[in-house]
Amino acid sequence: MIKRVSVFATGGTIAGIAGSAIARDYRAGQIRIEDYLEQAGGLGLEAELSGRQIANIDSADMGPAVWNDLHPAIMGALADDNCDGVIVTHGTDTLEETAFLLDLTLPATKPVVVVGAMRPADAVGYDGLRNFANAVRVACDSEAAGRGVLVVMGDRVFAARDVRKVRTRDVDAFRGFPRESVALVTPSSLDWFGAPWRGDAEARLEWHDELPDVPILYVYAGMRPDALACMVGDATRGIVIAGMGEGNMPGPVRQKLVRRVQEGLVVVRASRTDESLVDRNPEDDENGFVAARALGPAKARILLMLLVANGITDPAAIQAAFDNR
Incomplete structure (x- = not known):
């Protein structure tokens, strides 16, 4: 049965454009989700994808203003019987923070996957489409539920609480600590390293639009x-x-x-x-x-x-x- 996945886009390098296949500089958050899903449609993914643009920014600008739109959108998708999983496209600079915030405040009833890229969409060796295809594979897998929010980067799946960005360049820019990756993924395969660990299906903490000042x-x-x-x-x-x-x-x-x-x-x-x-x-x-x-x-x-x-x-x-x- 074809799984139905809701994709919420926030911008970042995965939606970035450089204007040259070999340029060093680029502008994050340039591709709209409709255009991105049209491009992804040519990959032959076994999923029905629907998209919504939450923001289209460099993730250095990520914060409560976007989180307050993103969180209720995901909650709505999780409550929808016509949605089997959720993907959030995100810039890599603050990806770990958004993923952990969502992990603490979302139920673990359906797969929620955050994905990004280290190279803009028109660069040689663009990693975004492969990462996105991998994210679709994870979001469509029923065993991804009960694991909290997951992050897919570079053919690996990380738990939101463990993942962190460790390099400013290179597609292998993320690691996990104290656990490393919790699964290996390609567009055609997915291998988990253990059973789901979230015994509680409900969110661990209540969402609040107003967050206190904590430097x-x-x-x-x-x-x-x-x-x-x-x-x-x-x-x-x-x-x-x-x-x-x-x-x-x-x-x-x-x-x-x-x-x-x-x-x-x-x-x-x-x-x-x-x-x-x-x-x-x-x-x-x-x-x-x-x-x-x-x-x-x-x-x-x-x-x-x-x-x-x-x-x-x-x-x-x-x-x-x-x-x-």
Whole structure:
């Protein structure tokens, strides 16, 4: 039976145009979803595709304004009996953040796949159509349900909570941590490495149109505590520390943050390293800090924003949420 897949386009390199097959520079978000699906129709994909343009932007401009349109659109598709799966086309710069945001706030009842490309559509070796064909393969597979939001890049399938962009160029630009890819995919095959892991079909956190201010503070050698003044304002509800090593920071910076915790600010320690696991240390209880565990700074920020938006501000409850990701 032919599966029916709803495609929501947001722009990015996958819809980008350079004007030359060998040009270095290009403009993201130039191809409309109708034209893209017409081109994809020539691939012989065994699916009935319908498309909707949510945005057509460089993903560096991705944020709440687009998320607030994208999320209800996907929810509507998931509730539609005539939809078997969802694909979101997205730029790669912020793909991991959007995928994780959706993973936390969407039910796991049907496949939801986020896909992008590292080369514009008119470049030599364009990877977008193959990635898209792979995404269709995943979105049409009933076993993709129950796994949360998935990301397809470079013949591999990643879980949204694990995936991260690790290279600025090259089509093999994404990796997963702590799990690597959860499946291998081609336009004609799909091999899962394990059973679905989402026992809960419902969304883990409620969606909110208004998200709190949660900046990321990048820690560096010789950092002065007054750097916080530029990041934390009256409306700031939490802050994620992209710390050295296992979320470390200079003593004076830590002391300043402890005082802010006493004033109600939530502080999450993450790491600026690529493959990072930040466990709680004995000082966290005394300082009131939260350890990000396996989430990098960008995803730790997404989770913290959603937790605070849902009224979860107690450090112990926030720590439990990070532990359970």
